[in-house]
Amino acid sequence: MKKLFFTLVVLVFTQHMSAQLFSKERVRNLQNFDKPRLSWGYILGFNSYNFDFDYNATPEGERDILDSDIEVGKSIGFNVGLLGNMRINDYLDLRLEPIVTFSQRTLTYTGPDFDTQSRSTREIKSTYIHVPLLLKISTKRINNFKPFIVGGISTSINLSSNEENPEDNSVGQFRMKTNTSYYELGFGIDFYLYYFKFTPSIRGIFAMSDELVQDADPNSAYTSAIDKMSTRGLFINFTFQ
Secondary structure, three states: OHHHHHHHHHHHHHHHHHHHHHHOOOOOOOOOOOOOOEEEEEEEEEEEEEEEEEEOOOOOOOOOOOOOOOEEEEOEEEEEEEEEEEEOOOOEEEEEOOEEEEEEEEEEOOOOOOOOHHHHEEEEEEEEEEEEEEEEEEOOOEOOEEEEEEEEEEEEEEOOOOOOOOOOHHHOOOOEOOEEEEEEEEEEEEEEOOOOEEEEEEEEEEEOOOOEOOOOOOOOOOOOOEEEEEEEEEEEEEEEO
16 A cells, blocks of 8 residues: 555656646746847867777688777767857757867777787877757747757867878877768757756767778788778767857
């Protein structure tokens, strides 16, 4: 009986909260905020970058250069940028979000060719100028919040790529391509506060191009086994408008 009573209390409370959030009409903040054709804002956030590897096939009986996949050590970086928003209608917006991102990844290689820490690890510190063009698809506004999904394409410039550096992994220099293209998917919620609109969002980014610059040695233990290396990333952004 106690369990049944507790279950009924939870159901009643949940129903009451749902009614308060979704059904009861509340005083709307910033009622005309979304009416202008153009608007802008600031973006602060965090990122976590990863790599996805495609490996070259090796003839049967020939030892693969890598005994196992390359391990990617990730860390939390941060983002800062601007937002430009163009309203299409009540449910569609076109957004340009140029941001600067700072990140670090550590590649760990295994196998007999990598017998010391200095040889087996490569720290990759990246500073990107990241420019996405996104389509935002929103639901109808519910009181003072409005969920949405977002998707689009983007490009980035890696200021730390070292693509033109003549030195490679033979002297400890890991190189990447400067320009990369991506597609992006995510979701978020617009919260209409008393003075401004606050928007937390989560977005995944997926590189469509190969970012690896091969070493000069075609048999390099660091790059020759890799057919394609492309970024995967997660952005958690907070937008203020």
